[in-house]
Amino acid sequence: MGETEDGVRPQRTVFVTVGTTCFDALVRAVGTRDFQQELSARGYTHLVIQMGRGTYTPKKLKQSDGEDGSLVVDYFTFSSSIADYLRSASLVISHAGSGSIFETLRLGKPLIVVVNEDLMDNHQSELAEELAERKHLYCARPQTLYKTIADMDLESLLPYVPGDATPVAKIINRFLGFLDD
Structure with a gap:
């Protein structure tokens, strides 16, 4: 990632969020020197x-x-809101909470979801893995995050388009006896 005409690297921020939980394994993974050097080599300037x-x-x-x-x-x-951090990020690395995932995808930001394997009944991993299979994001574990960063091709990700609930709402309204507009 090149420099601007004045020789300054444009700011490219990686934002990492664990939500309200304790996810030290993710924080440790992004805190390693190797991980940070890989981000820098890929043109990121801030973590x-x-x-x-x-x-x-x-x-x-x-x-x-x-x-x-x-x-x-x-x-x-x-923070009272991470929305500004998400908006200004060039890449988001997030825990597998559905709110964080869908907020990031709605903003059109490249996303790596890191599954917290310490959580019981981890339904979040199913969501992350399904969205990764559909090529909307990358899915990793703390121990595979470095390899995910090193191998990622953000151009291969597909934009996430939220579904349209209108047809379902019309069926429910008809069933309840409400007339369509």
């Missing part, structure tokens, strides 16, 4: 981690902490 209730604290890095071209790393626990 922002929303770490939720986790106890593992990643290392913050300012531009001045590393050599030129290094990734700037920041984190926070919670």
